[in-house]
Amino acid sequence: MEASDVRRTLSRLRVEQVLGAIVAVLLLYLVVDLLRQLVTGTLSASTLQQYLWRGIVVGLIYGLAGIGLSMTYSILRFANFSHGDLLTTGMFSGWSAAYVIAGFGAYNLGNLLLVRPNNDPTPGAVGMAIDSQPVAILGGIVVAALFTVAIALAADRLVYRRLRKQSSIALLIASVGVAFVLRYLIAFVFTRSNRAVPASAPETTLDLGIASTTVNLHEMTLVVSAIVLMVGVHLMLQHTKLGTSMRAMADNRDLAKITGIPTERVVLATWVIGAALAGIAGYLIVLNTGTITYTRGWTLLLPVFAGVILGGIGSVYGAILGGLIIGIVDEVAIIWLPNEMTMAAAFLLMIFILIFRPQGLLGGVETA
């Protein structure tokens, strides 16, 4: 082969192909290194499974929270920046209800309602765990959903509905405003302190097929709830008239209108479902992290958004898949990276995937 041919071949290589080769080599290296660490015992199988499990736990929350974000995008056509603060709304309203149910009569009602702003009573004293207070914990899920739906519907009526015919940028900016209002209303009512909420839960062992590790029942509660809700959303979308009309509206809003689909009612249903899932996701993540503070939802919005975009914005299934990938990468990357860098690895992967599939993994495959 002549030098000029080589040059021509090289110039025909597109940037993506070069990047693709680099990513492939990197991934291969990581897999080999992972095996090496497992064989040499630097990394035990049970530790690896522990990371994977934690990734699934966090990823399911990202996915659950992302469903509403993706739905609002595909049906209302804007990126809802107040979605993170809907998570916070669910967090506080749900745990407030859980504390009231668990401690009613035994403790100061104000302290229970405001989720122990003065660190009194302690979670352990109230017995705020799934084994000792299952009704309170599950009741909190219901209240988190209902209250967050009420807040989202109020925001739609006061703000978004007036902007229905405006550009998606106007709606996006308005949603940033709604986010701030929600966040500081929550700070005003519940104070800005960061406090522990659930008590520690009993542990059990789990085998994902790699090794046996201990997980706690709160993580199990979170995982089971998230999966049940995701299956529910899937069945609703694929097998009900409402779900079909939601997909129809995501496809083509004008055609939906002239087909006789009551588009405003579909919009309301979108808020109800999206906000309920956001509220529940916010409530559940506290089971995992243990503490609650008024900025938690806002800081979660970024990885949730990343998952949604990675999976293909507008796709509910993409939101779940993307959330899981972000969560698992964030946790598993700890094998190679310092703690502060793991989220960067997840975002780097997102960027790589978007270079090859700008529409996201499931974007354009499954709508709504």
Added chain:
Amino acid sequence: MAENSLLTVADLDAGYGDLQILDGVDLAVEDGEYVTIVGPNGAGKSTVMKTVFGLTTYMDGSIEFDGEEISRLRPDQIIRKGVGYVPQSDNVFPSLTVRENLEMGAYILDSIPEERIDMVYDRFPVLEERSGQTAGSMSGGQQQMVAMGRALMLDPDLLLLDEPSAGLAPDLVEDLFDRVDAINDGGTAILMVEQNAKEALRRCDRGYVLVQGQNRHEDDGDALLADQQVREDFLGG
């Protein structure tokens, strides 16, 4: 113009926002009649359809359907009166299956009318074969059948067809017009806008020639085809 026409449009002014497109349009469709609107680009042919269906800015005049004024109704109310509408483009839900597209056509009913779905399948057998396939993965001609099937789900008395042959391969156009004939033979009145003016006029009962938002000619389809003036103006001699 008969008193008891199915659709009577009289002195209609309409457009988009402040932009007026239609200027005193008169038009009628009798029960079971097949009427086409032809005319040059920008004459407002599609705007007539959209206005009947409540999708434009209504300005003045009247639109009576089955003896009732419908000019101020919303599309979902007009559907209930018995009017079906097939837009020119983007007229299927691409990620929904064929069957789901048809089901959406009957959204306003409480339950899915299986007998109507069977009727649409009888008319377009290919839709039954592909009932589980997403509409977006089908050919242009098949998508047009999905769109028509969806509009037929409520068994409308009047079907509005906006350029049904647009974008179809020439060998499919004939087939499409045959299907429109068949729908009309089943008793559904048709109001159709067509680029393919000669073929449309040959098939229809009556035609209107629209120019610059105004009626220019009105006659039987064959008479319009034979009219020297119409031929020179719009049909290429």
